[in-house]
Amino acid sequence: MRRVSVLLAAVVLAGCGSDQPEPKAAARTVPTTPPATATPEETPGPSPTATPRPPARRVIATGLDVPWGIAFLPDGDALVAERSTARVLRIDAGGGEPRRVMTVPGVARGAGEGGLLGLAVSPAYARDRWVYAYLTSTQGDNRIVRFRLGERVRPVLTGLRSAGVHNGGRIAFGPDGKLYAGVGDAGDTSLSQSPSSRNGKILRMDPDGDNVRVWSLGHRNVQGLAWDRRGRLWASEFGQNARDEVNLIRRGRNYGWPEVEGVGPTGGRFTNPEVTWSTSEASPSGAAIIGRNLYVAALQGECVWKVPLDGASAGKPTRMLSGRYGRIRTVVAAPDGTLWVATSNRDGRGSPRDGDDRIIAVRVA
Secondary structure (H helix, E strand, O other), X not given: OOOOOOOOOOOOOOOOOOOOOOOOOOOEEOOOXXXXXXXXXOOOOOOOOOOOOOOOEEEEEOOOOOEEEEEEOOOXXXXXXXXXXXXXXXXXXXXXXXXXXXXXXXXXXXXXXXXXXXXXXXXXXXXXXXXXXXXXXXXXXXXXXXXXXXXXXXXXXXXXXXXXXXXXXXXXXXXXXXXXXXXXXXXXXXXXXOOOOOOOEEEEEOOOOOOOEEEEEOOOOEEEEEEOOOOOEEEEEOOOOOEEEEEEEOOOOEOOOOOOOOOOOOOOOOOOOOEEEEOXXXXXXXXEEEOOEEEEEEOOOOEEEEEEEEOOEEOOOEEEOOOOOOOEEEEEEOOOOOEEEEEOOOOOOOOOXXXXXXXXXXXXX
16 A cells, blocks of 8 residues: 555535445455466357357457557447557458548657547447547647547547656546546646546546536546446556556545555545556556456556456456467457457557557457
8 A cells, every 4th residue: 555645625526426335445356376367268160050159269450559449330340549640440340451540630649658549439429420539639738539530620628637657548438428538647646636637537528528527536547447237337547556456436436546556444535446456467458348247458467357247346357368469458348249359569568479469359258
């Protein structure tokens, strides 16, 4: 646990308040010795009357340049954001050669962990055609924009602090039709507890950027957002020196950073995580839920962590794809029920392999 003395002013969250009692104190902690690798088995050939199942693993695309955000269109095709090039690529639902459909203007190049980050597609895309992106801009901030492919970019939310590290960047539409964003502390730990800053928070807003609310605070660097079948929001978060986290996000709660890293004292003003790892085992980025399992991409851990969910509780995580593909940045649930997994070996911290970066579809059920 790491404590930093921070004076927290009262935070007024418009329309927000603690809606549940404090969850149980003990998080599920992964032991230093990793559990056995859980790898999907190969698929037997289908019987003449069976509906063919997708293969256990298949390569969707190769030769990508630091893929970060992935979002699916209504027809099943995927849009992929490349962090370093500011390109948006379109990949057919069945895989194949990516096609550039847009280069987003105003994206800062060589911005460390910044650049073109998260993508989201409007829930009403068939009608409004909006695509949303979280990016580090050449004007020096992090911002959320929206655009129709090939058309002018319009700001949704600007003025988020940017830095070479801890930019957050994941955006996603929730079951309520609102847009959520994980915003990092931009390397300034004081911002996470500051009522005057939107950094170090999870934000919730209307699709046009109106009615921006701080949904939760006390975060260091959230890069994974996923909702379960009951509409509960789960978030993966980078720790600093000790513990990475998975948190069950409740409106108005304070998750402790920088006063707490990992599990803190019970009964206080901070909400404890449901799962923690040592930072060498995870460095968690993207998150996705399929069925009753949460899947978390691990950069330094070089695997996908599978976390069983039982209501508002998380079970013991197990590794998938351990050491098979290197650093893993993003996981997303595909329309066909597979898990799309994007590597991040060309981000300056990995060891690129032939064909990197790539996206792989993994059958998980």
